[in-house]
Amino acid sequence: MSAENSISLIGRVGREPELSYTSSGTAVTKFSLAVDRGSGEDKKTDWFFINSYGKQAELLSERLTKGSLVAVLGRMESWRKGEDGPTMWTVVLDPFGLKFLEKRRDGNEEK
Numbered sequence: 001m002s003a004e005n006s007i008s009l010i011g012r013v014g015r016e017p018e019l020s021y022t023s024s025g026t027a028v029t030k031f032s033l034a035v036d037r038g039s040g041e042d043k044k045t046d047w048f049f050i051n052s053y054g055k056q057a058e059l060l061s062e063r064l065t066k067g068s069l070v071a072v073l074g075r076m077e078s079w080r081k082g083e084d085g086p087t088m089w090t091v092v093l094d095p096f097g098l099k100f101l102e103k104r105r106d107g108n109e110e111k
Helices: 054-063
Strands: 007-013 018-021 027-037 044-053 069-081 087-100
Antiparallel strands (some): 007 069, 027 044, 069 087
């Protein structure tokens, strides 16, 4: 049996996605994801940085907005600890690794 590096998260997009292109022309979309854990006074929020590549990156840059509730399936790429803040994680999405969990604000359902 081989080990697999995978992570699943449900949270809200914390900032508007940023689309850019590598020098070779590959699309890259980056955004943050806020994932709550606990409840009441024990509630804490973990922040993850999400990187998506290629066609998926272009589609996400068009459809994701700050506050969107999404489920993400990906693999952990690396981690780093903020000097003045919480531990921040970087997650690389799998090709079919994101699902919208609510309707868009314009009333059309996300797919």
